[in-house]
Amino acid sequence: MAFVRFMLDGQEYLAEEGAQLVAAAKDCGVYIPTLCNYPGVRPKGACRICTVLVNGIPHTACTTKVVEDMSVVTSTPELEAFRKSIVEILFAEGNHLCPICERSGNCELQALAYRYRMTVPQFPYLFPKRDVEAWHPKLIKDHNRCILCKRCIRGIFNEEGQAIFAFGKRGDRLIINIDPETSKDISDELAQQAMDICPVGAILRKGKGFDVPIGRRTYDQQPIGSEVAP
Amino acid sequence: MTSPEIIETIIARYQGDETRLMDILIDLQDELGHLSSETVVQIAAALKIPQVNVEQTVSFYHFFAREPRGVYTVYLNNSVVAYFRGAAEVAAAFEEAAQCRFGEVSADGVVGLFQTACIGMSDQEPSALINGHVFPRLTPQRARELVEGMRAGWTILELKGTGFGDGNNAHPLVRALVRNHIRVPGLTVFGEYHPGEAIAKVTQMSSGEVIATIKAASVRGRGGAGFPTGMKWEFARRATGEMKYIFCNADEGEPGTFKDRVILTERPQMVFEGMVIAAYAVGARQGILYVRNEYRYLHDYLESVLEDMRRRNLLGASIGGVPGFHFDVSIQFGAGAYVCGEESALIESAEGKRGEPRDRPPFPVEKGYLQQPTVVNNVETLCSVVQVMLKGTDWYNRMGTEQSKGTKVLSISGDCDRPGIYEVEWGFSVRDMLAMAGARDVQAVQVGGPSGACIAPGEFDRVLAYEDLATGGSLIIIGRHRDLLRDVVLNFTRFFREESCGACVPCRALTGMAQRILERIIDGKGRAEDVEHLKSWLGIMRYNRCGLGQTALHPITSTIKNFPHLYEERLDQSDPRFAPTFDLAAALEDYAAATGAGTE
Numbered sequence: 001m002a003f004v005r006f007m008l009d010g011q012e013y014l015a016e017e018g019a020q021l022v023a024a025a026k027d028c029g030v031y032i033p034t035l036c037n038y039p040g041v042r043p044k045g046a047c048r049i050c051t052v053l054v055n056g057i058p059h060t061a062c063t064t065k066v067v068e069d070m071s072v073v074t075s076t077p078e079l080e081a082f083r084k085s086i087v088e089i090l091f092a093e094g095n096h097l098c099p100i101c102e103r104s105g106n107c108e109l110q111a112l113a114y115r116y117r118m119t120v121p122q123f124p125y126l127f128p129k130r131d132v133e134a135w136h137p138k139l140i141k142d143h144n145r146c147i148l149c150k151r152c153i154r155g156i157f158n159e160e161g162q163a164i165f166a167f168g169k170r171g172d173r174l175i176i177n178i179d180p181e182t183s184k185d186i187s188d189e190l191a192q193q194a195m196d197i198c199p200v201g202a203i204l205r206k207g208k209g210f211d212v213p214i215g216r217r218t219y220d221q222q223p224i225g226s227e228v229a230p
Numbered sequence: 231m232t233s234p235e236i237i238e239t240i241i242a243r244y245q246g247d248e249t250r251l252m253d254i255l256i257d258l259q260d261e262l263g264h265l266s267s268e269t270v271v272q273i274a275a276a277l278k279i280p281q282v283n284v285e286q287t288v289s290f291y292h293f294f295a296r297e298p299r300g301v302y303t304v305y306l307n308n309s310v311v312a313y314f315r316g317a318a319e320v321a322a323a324f325e326e327a328a329q330c331r332f333g334e335v336s337a338d339g340v341v342g343l344f345q346t347a348c349i350g351m352s353d354q355e356p357s358a359l360i361n362g363h364v365f366p367r368l369t370p371q372r373a374r375e376l377v378e379g380m381r382a383g384w385t386i387l388e389l390k391g392t393g394f395g396d397g398n399n400a401h402p403l404v405r406a407l408v409r410n411h412i413r414v415p416g417l418t419v420f421g422e423y424h425p426g427e428a429i430a431k432v433t434q435m436s437s438g439e440v441i442a443t444i445k446a447a448s449v450r451g452r453g454g455a456g457f458p459t460g461m462k463w464e465f466a467r468r469a470t471g472e473m474k475y476i477f478c479n480a481d482e483g484e485p486g487t488f489k490d491r492v493i494l495t496e497r498p499q500m501v502f503e504g505m506v507i508a509a510y511a512v513g514a515r516q517g518i519l520y521v522r523n524e525y526r527y528l529h530d531y532l533e534s535v536l537e538d539m540r541r542r543n544l545l546g547a548s549i550g551g552v553p554g555f556h557f558d559v560s561i562q563f564g565a566g567a568y569v570c571g572e573e574s575a576l577i578e579s580a581e582g583k584r585g586e587p588r589d590r591p592p593f594p595v596e597k598g599y600l601q602q603p604t605v606v607n608n609v610e611t612l613c614s615v616v617q618v619m620l621k622g623t624d625w626y627n628r629m630g631t632e633q634s635k636g637t638k639v640l641s642i643s644g645d646c647d648r649p650g651i652y653e654v655e656w657g658f659s660v661r662d663m664l665a666m667a668g669a670r671d672v673q674a675v676q677v678g679g680p681s682g683a684c685i686a687p688g689e690f691d692r693v694l695a696y697e698d699l700a701t702g703g704s705l706i707i708i709g710r711h712r713d714l715l716r717d718v719v720l721n722f723t724r725f726f727r728e729e730s731c732g733a734c735v736p737c738r739a740l741t742g743m744a745q746r747i748l749e750r751i752i753d754g755k756g757r758a759e760d761v762e763h764l765k766s767w768l769g770i771m772r773y774n775r776c777g778l779g780q781t782a783l784h785p786i787t788s789t790i791k792n793f794p795h796l797y798e799e800r801l802d803q804s805d806p807r808f809a810p811t812f813d814l815a816a817a818l819e820d821y822a823a824a825t826g827a828g829t830e
Contacts, residue, residue, distance in 0.1 A: 045589045046733050051773045058773055063589040078769070085770050086735055093739040122763060124743050148732065166282035167584060167732075168289045170567070172742040174732030179282040181274075 004068040009075065017068070021061040022050055025074060031228035032074050033083055033115070035090075035108055035199055036149035037062040046150050049086045049112070051079060080116075087112045088121035093172075095127065095144035096200070102210060103201030105217025109147060110200075111224035126172075133178065138191040138206055141178055146202035148174050155197045156190065158182050164194070176202075234272055236261050241276045248277045249600065251287050251582030255294060256523075256563055264295040290584035290731075292346065292566030293523050300335045300342025302380040305359040306368075309348035309485045310676075310721045311643045311706060316369070317356035323370035327377035341380050347568065347725055348485035349524040352643035352706070353411045353650045361386055362526050364408050398495045403531040410492050414666065416637040416653025417629065419613045425499035426544050428616045432507050433550040437467065440511040444615060447623040448635045452610035453479060453571070454678060454702030455777070456634075459611055465595040466512045469603035474514035476505045476557075477599065477606040480521040481576055483568035484679030485725060486704035489639040490609040492651050494521070494528055497613060498535045499544075502559055504612025506549060507619060508605055509557040517559035518599070520576050523566050532561055568729035572776045573606040574598075575731065586731045587776035610639055610703070630656035634695040638703055642667045644676075645709035660699070661690040669707045674714060674793065676706040680722035681781035683788045684714075714789060715796055716752050722785035723748055730782065736770045737779030744783055751800050761797050765790055 002017045008028055015024040020043065025032050035047040045060030052061045053073040061074070073079075090096075090109055098104050130143035152165040153176065162182040168175045186194075194203050214220070231239065240257045244250035254273065259265055265288050274281040288294045295303075306312075306321055321343075325331055328341040335342040351357040354366035363386050365376065379389045387405070394400040395409040412420060432440055445460030466474060478501060482490040493501065505517045519532070536559055539545040549555045562580050564570050570579045574588035577599050598604020607615075614636055618626045627635050634656035640663065643649040647668030654663075660675055676684050677694075678701035685692065685699075692699050708718055727741040744764060750756045768787045774780050790797055821827065 043589075044733075045775055047735050048773050048775075049735075060589065060775075082770060082773060089735055089739045089743075089770075092743070093735075123739075124746055126739075126742065126746075147735075148738070150733075163280045163283055166280065166286040167586075168282070168285055169732070170290050170584070171727060171730040171732045172738055174738060177282045177285060179280045182280045182282075 004066060004070075006066055006069065007071040009073060015066045018065045021052070021054075021064040021066055021072065024066045025061065025072070026228050029229055030074055031225040032061045033112060033225060034062055035086075035112065035147065036151060038151045038155055038197055038199075041151060041155040041197070044150055044154060047086060047090075047147070049083050051082065053079070083112075084116040084118065085123075087116055088118055089123050090147050091118070092121045092123040092125045093128070094147065095130065097144075101145065101201040102204055103145075103198075105212075105214050105220040107201060107219070108199035108224060111219035114219070115224055128172075134206075136178055136180075136183060136206075138186060138188070139178065139183070139194060140204040140206055141176070142202050142204065143175060144202075145200050146176055147200055148176060149199060150176075151197045151199060152176065152194055152203060156194045158186060158190070233262060233269065237269065237272050237276060241273070246277060248279050249581045251277070251284070252562065252565060252579060254582075255288060255291075256565060259294060264298050266296065286584050287582060290567060291523075291564070294565055298335060298339065298342075299344065301340050302360055303342045303344065304376075305344050305346035305349070306332070307347070307349050307351065307355060307357050308345040308721075309352065309355070309725075310718050311348075311352040311486060312355040312357065313717065313721070314644060314712070315355040319370050320356045320358075320368045320373050323373040324377065327374045338381075341377055346524075346566065347728065348483070348487075350482060350488040350491045350522070351408065352486050352488055352641065352704075354409055355643075359524060360389065362523075363390065364406055364527055365390070366407055366409070398531065401531055403534055404495070404528060406527055408491075408495075408527075410496060411648075411650025412492065412496070412653075413642075413648050413650040414652040414654060416639070416655070418617045418626075418637040418653065419493060419497060419500070419610060419639050420653050421617060423497070423500055423616070423620075425503060425539070426542060426550075428503055428619045429506055429510075429544055429550050432510055432619050433552045433555065437511045437513065440507065440619070441467065443623060444511070444618060447618040447626045448633075449611065449614050449618060449626075450634070450696060451608055452614065452638070452703070453608040454484075454681075454700065456696040456700055459607065459615065462595060462605055462607075463508060463511045465593070466514075466603045466605045469596050471602040473516065473600070473602045474509075474512055475599045475602060475604040476508045476512065476514045476517040477573075477576065477580070477604060478505055478517070478519045478609060478612055479571065479573060479576055479606050480519055480525070480609050481564055481571040482609075482702075483522055483571050483729075484681060484702055484704055485722070486641060486643055486676065486679050486706040487702060488641045488643075489651060489703050491525055491528075493609050493613060493639065494525065494532065498532055499539065500613045500616050501609055502536065502539055503544065504607070504615045505559055506544065506557055507615055508607060508612065510549075510555065512603075512605055514605070515556055515558075517557060518562050518580055519559055520562045520564065520570070520580055522564050522570075526563055529561065529563070536561075567731075568725075569731045569776070569778050572778060575776065576606065577604060584731065586733050587778075589775065608702075631693070631695045631697065633697045638694060638701075640694070640701075641704045642707070643704070644707035645669060645672070645712070646707045654694075656695045657693050659691055659693045660685065660705070663694070663705060664690065664707065667705075667707065669709075671710040672707055673710045673712060674708040674718075674789075676704075676708065676718070677701050679704045679706070680725060680785050681777065683784065684708075684718070684792060685788075686792045689792070714793060715748070715800070719785045719789050720745070720748055720752060723783075726778070726782035726785075729778065731778075734774040734776075734779050736767075737774045737782055740767050740771060741782050744786055748786060751797060754800055754802060756797075756801050757806070758801055761790060761801070 043062040050061040133141040357366040570585040575585040579585040
């Protein structure tokens with residue numbers, strides 16, 4: 001393991017060479033917001049919210065590896081405005097009803113909306129007509145809440161290592177499909193993992209109630225990112 | 231054969247290799263007419279991959295049909311230039327004759343009518359693809375005759391009749407009604423050329439010398455981005471990998487662009503020869519020509535050219551008699567997705583996946599096709615390479631400007647007398663181009679297609695060059711009488727919404743949102759703040775992963791910049807406290823339908 005020196009918001013730090021920038025920044029006590037990133041899952045710069053300036057050029061921090069002498073700026077007024085826009089766009093693009101969502105309080109999108117003090121999005125609500133898929137014995141896929149971050153696609157595989165989720169279509173018709181065959185015999189544990197990997201409430205387990213009441217959930221206790229930088 | 235047998239046969243043709251999924255799907259659709267959900271399940275089982283992964287590819291591409299699309303499937307071009315030339319009247323004639331609407335198949339299942347984005351025939355619109363064959367220069371009368379022929383069960387050749395185009399369009403393996411319209415042949419692509427001479431010369435040099443020559447000539451990518459070709463080759467040459475690949479990007483999907491179609495028709499040997507030179511320089515063994523599906527009518531012809539080059543030892547084993555220099559080219563077709571023109575999306579597509587651009591780094595020169603070092607060059611770039619190697623860097627550098635050497639093949643279309651192909655030296659002014667093409671009373675010129683810029687007459691003295699108006703080579707001329715916002719900007723905006731891969735949030739959502747706001751402005755319900763929002767969204771779009779996403783709002787933002795009055799004069803200037811953007815009737819549509827309210 002080799003350490004490299006890099007600049008993060010004007011301060012010099014050491015990090016393991018090739019470490020993911022999001023994780024390295026976290027180790028240095030600098031919070032870079034993420035949505036489509038999930039520890040242990042191959043990153044795919046989909047949501048763009050972790051965009052930072054690497055040597056002055058915008059890069060998604062989740063797909064960037066730390067190299068010697070790299071200079072990173074994680075926060076500028078423009079980047080912060082951009083991040084708020086991403087959150088607002090996602091709210092306006094789908095149908096998000098926090099008060100009735102099982103994920104409320106544990107939802108990363110909602111938590112980021114609080115962090116960026118979103119009030120009324122400047123973007124036009126699209127109110128798309130989307131389905132709730134409930135045919136699966138263990139899972140519900142609510143496309144209304146799906147932010148298409150691909151975390152389930154990249155992180156959930158059955159015992160044979162086969163994909164369970166995949167994209168369908170493209171553009172604003174993009175959708176995440178569940179494979180009826182490869183998902184047929186998934187365990188309760190895997191179903192729970194699928195629900196947990198979803199940053200919002202788009203994947204839910206059937207026949208399972210709330211464990212923790214609203215008001216006592218993760219982001220009800222402390223704002224998102226405060227575990228990294230208070 | 232039954233469907234399962236056909237599926238088995240075709241999958242065996244590709245050794246059950248899931249990276250050949252595009253070929254498998256294209257062949258299967260040829261055989262079965264469409265790719266049903268049942269077929270998807272059978273393909274997945276045969277390839278031993280999840281159904282959702284097959285579905286992911288099938289549902290991404292416009293030309294893959296999930297339902298039957300008729301014995302004869304008509305894809306009528308819905309591009310800006312097609313409408314300029316009367317596509318709406320042709321569409322109406324098709325609908326009336328076929329007795330069905332666009333998006334539907336006639337009740338007897340004979341005629342399917344569908345729309346498609348620019349098919350690379352902007353110099354001979356309105357045009358349509360019928361069962362993969364091009365029917366250009368359509369009129370309402372011709373549309374009615376075609377439908378009559380379909381009802382009578384005519385073959386495609388019978389529907390075409392006679393009157394094949396010039397040059398190789400009339401080749402027995404092409405027999406297309408398409409015309410080349412080469413108005414000005416230049417010295418590079420359409421200059422003097424004898425196949426094989428450049429290979430003979432190059433194989434006397436070292437690979438390092440070849441790259442040095444391309445660098446000295448300052449050859450830059452002709453797809454629009456202008457990356458130095460020699461540098462790209464150098465990176466790929468230095469990269470380590472078990473295999474290296476040369477891709478030729480012939481997926482020209484930028485509306486208004488059709489140069490690659492003409493080059494592939496008249497100069498395919500030159501393109502392949504350029505790939506051989508790239509392979510020699512980089513150390514590649516395999517080449518893939520990725521061609522958009524719209525040009526599938528050239529398939530048999532291009533294969534015959536490859537076969538001929540193999541016979542002449544210009545491809546295959548020990549090319550040009552150089553022991554160990556083995557390189558061959560195969561052809562990969564797309565299936566209708568503009569974004570696949572982006573090099574990493576093109577590679578994904580060639581691997582049988584949805585055409586979603588990759589995160590970079592790593593760049594394709596390090597990890598490209600099948601994770602191996604890959605060079606992706608534009609059709610025209612490869613032609614330039616051949617001539618540079620033959621005629622030398624001095625010859626090449628005498629043409630063009632300081633930063634843009636050589637010539638550029640332009641596709642000119644729209645409101646002018648002589649649409650077609652013009653190969654000119656870089657540095658040509660827009661004004662001179664307009665004069666050459668016979669354009670009068672011009673309101674605007676769309677330079678570089680929808681992703682480029684829409685410029686006003688005040689800027690017509692600007693020149694085509696990487697340092698000024700960088701362009702992949704298309705100029706769409708828009709006459710004074712056009713409604714720029716409705717006829718052009720809205721069409722382009724809709725195009726980008728349709729063609730977004732959907733992976734990045736800003737591109738997926740803002741293209742559709744911008745379309746809504748633009749429609750509102752066109753309908754006279756827009757507000758000044760709507761225009762401000764649209765302008766500010768450009769700053770959000772720049773963080774998208776690929777060029778499509780970064781430029782998808784250019785049609786709007788470049789016209790707000792260059793034609794602000796067109797927006798201002800349409801804005802609603804009434805009391806700002808009242809929100810005309812809220813459409814009460816539309817909001818209550820469901821309610822009205824359910825209750826019957828408001829229907830009297």
